[in-house]
Amino acid sequence: MVNMQKKTIKICFITVAAFLVLLISGCKEQTVTKANASREQMLFPKGQQGPAENFTGKAWNIGLVANDSIYNTVVGNVYFEPAARSNWHIHPAGQILIITDGVGYHQIKGQARQTIKKGDVVKCPPNVMHWHGASPESGLYQLYIIPNTEKGIVQWMHPVSDEEYNNAK
Amino acid sequence: MVNMQKKTIKICFITVAAFLVLLISGCKEQTVTKANASREQMLFPKGQQGPAENFTGKAWNIGLVANDSIYNTVVGNVYFEPAARSNWHIHPAGQILIITDGVGYHQIKGQARQTIKKGDVVKCPPNVMHWHGASPESGLYQLYIIPNTEKGIVQWMHPVSDEEYNNAK
Numbered sequence: 030m031v032n033m034q035k036k037t038i039k040i041c042f043i044t045v046a047a048f049l050v051l052l053i054s055g056c057k058e059q060t061v062t063k064a065n066a067s068r069e070q071m072l073f074p075k076g077q078q079g080p081a082e083n084f085t086g087k088a089w090n091i092g093l094v095a096n097d098s099i100y101n102t103v104v105g106n107v108y109f110e111p112a113a114r115s116n117w118h119i120h121p122a123g124q125i126l127i128i129t130d131g132v133g134y135h136q137i138k139g140q141a142r143q144t145i146k147k148g149d150v151v152k153c154p155p156n157v158m159h160w161h162g163a164s165p166e167s168g169l170y171q172l173y174i175i176p177n178t179e180k181g182i183v184q185w186m187h188p189v190s191d192e193e194y195n196n197a198k
Numbered sequence: 199m200v201n202m203q204k205k206t207i208k209i210c211f212i213t214v215a216a217f218l219v220l221l222i223s224g225c226k227e228q229t230v231t232k233a234n235a236s237r238e239q240m241l242f243p244k245g246q247q248g249p250a251e252n253f254t255g256k257a258w259n260i261g262l263v264a265n266d267s268i269y270n271t272v273v274g275n276v277y278f279e280p281a282a283r284s285n286w287h288i289h290p291a292g293q294i295l296i297i298t299d300g301v302g303y304h305q306i307k308g309q310a311r312q313t314i315k316k317g318d319v320v321k322c323p324p325n326v327m328h329w330h331g332a333s334p335e336s337g338l339y340q341l342y343i344i345p346n347t348e349k350g351i352v353q354w355m356h357p358v359s360d361e362e363y364n365n366a367k
Binding site: 072073094122125127150155176177 | 241242262263268269270271273291292294296298316317319321323324341343345346
């Protein structure tokens with residue numbers, strides 16, 4: 030009888046183990062679906078890596094609307110990998126940023142560094158030095174709109190130093 | 199001894215039941231997180247319902263960049279509920295649409311209806327009649343960019359008939 034009891038306990042434990050394996054694999058499948066859903070936040074193809082003379086770290090750019098004389102507007106998407114950022118630069122007609130995912134920074138020369146995140150809209154006025162990029166911990170996905178391109182598109186300047194990047198003031 | 203065996207089996211079944219409850223609730227929590235993540239596709243607040251004189255069905259608009267004389271650009275987000283669509287209308291300086299989620303339609307007067315979906319970029323030239331909206335099965339999330347607003351923003355016209363909406367030609 031003691032043997033039979035041991036056998037029953039063994040069967041019970043095997044049943045528990047089987048349920049555990051089935052349910053954990055079910056949960057895992059959901060997690061994978063979730064991870065894929067999160068990857069779909071990348072709305073557009075990654076595009077080309079921004080040149081090292083204009084960016085610190087890896088930034089990926091894809092053009093969505095090329096410049097022409099009908100719309101006078103350039104639109105594109107940049108994905109900044111964590112800690113990546115643009116050089117300081119100027120847009121003769123200004124720039125509008127729409128943050129579609131992640132967390133990053135935007136700074137206008139002489140002003141405090143702003144933290145920017147998913148859903149934020151940032152305006153940088155014409156002929157004002159600024160830079161933008163990802164936070165150290167999170168990448169940044171941003172659409173950019175450059176209006177009135179008949180006035181010019183971009184003038185690239187010097188890199189953002191680590192001190193400038195890290196200084197929240 | 200038989201009683202003790204029955205007791206052991208009972209304890210085992212209670213253990214299995216407890217594991218089931220814990221694991222199923224764990225899975226449920228993940229599903230809720232996933233549902234929230236999917237709702238996050240809505241990048242911006244829903245905004246205000248578009249007026250019935252300009253839209254068929256429910257379309258929700260939120261302005262992101264208001265018109266001014268610096269950028270001469272209006273940016274906003276529209277969510278069309280399934281089967282909702284704009285009236286025919288004209289933008290004196292054209293319009294750029296960026297589809298951020300869902301599936302819908304865009305048609306320029308005299309041309310075939312286009313199916314548009316997440317990641318697509320659509321240009322509608324200045325002074326051309328067009329309409330846009332959701333497919334019958336899926337809503338449509340779209341950013342709109344109206345450039346060169348010094349030329350005007352929008353001229354609303356008559357509704358898109360069911361025949362026009364359903365005709366893929």
